[in-house]
Amino acid sequence: MTSSQAFSTKFDKVCYILDKYGHDPHMLIAILQEIQAEYSYLPEDIMTYVATALGISPGQVFGAATFYAHFTLEPKGKYVIRVCDGTACHVKKSSDIIKTIQKELKLTDEKKTTPDMNFTLEMVACLGACGLAPVLVVNEDVHGAMDKDKTLKLLNDIREAIKANAE
Numbered sequence: 767m768t769s770s771q772a773f774s775t776k777f778d779k780v781c782y783i784l785d786k787y788g789h790d791p792h793m794l795i796a797i798l799q800e801i802q803a804e805y806s807y808l809p810e811d812i813m814t815y816v817a818t819a820l821g822i823s824p825g826q827v828f829g830a831a832t833f834y835a836h837f838t839l840e841p842k843g844k845y846v847i848r849v850c851d852g853t854a855c856h857v858k859k860s861s862d863i864i865k866t867i868q869k870e871l872k873l874t875d876e877k878k879t880t881p882d883m884n885f886t887l888e889m890v891a892c893l894g895a896c897g898l899a900p901v902l903v904v905n906e907d908v909h910g911a912m913d914k915d916k917t918l919k920l921l922n923d924i925r926e927a928i929k930a931n932a933e
């Protein structure tokens with residue numbers, strides 16, 4: 767694939783989304799939501815492209831992208847692990863779970879995604895499942911009453927699934 771082909775393939779999906787919303791700047795949030803669903807994050811070059819296509823400033827697009835917490839400007843791993851650190855989970859030692867995952871995946875508070883792009887670790891506020899504390903979510907799957915051993919087993923299960931999918 768030439769670089770110009772890669773460029774057009776990358777932007778094809780964005781063009782489709784922009785067309786779908788009639789290049790209407792009032793639909794910026796919906797457009798960004800669809801782009802994030804497609805790419806799993808909001809790449810900088812695509813946001814600049816969206817600004818030009820909508821006839822608004824890049825600052826407006828970046829402003830919207832940074833205002834709403836559910837938008838992310840960084841690429842995330844295939845498995846996004848969100849550990850709840852709300853009060854109920856914190857009391858039940860969610861910090862041990864966070865430390866276990868960080869140690870196992872060689873992540874830190876600053877380095878949230880593994881270099882192979884398989885895992886991203888995030889800390890979140892109450893997930894609304896306090897009765898299951900401490901809780902973590904892997905993509906959409908909720909895992910309650912977690913402890914260190916269950917966390918290690920879960921990580922191993924995910925690694926096995928990654929390996930099986932690669933074969």
Ligand code: FES
Binds near residue numbers: 894
């Ligand atoms: S505090 Fe963790 S689910 Fe509510």
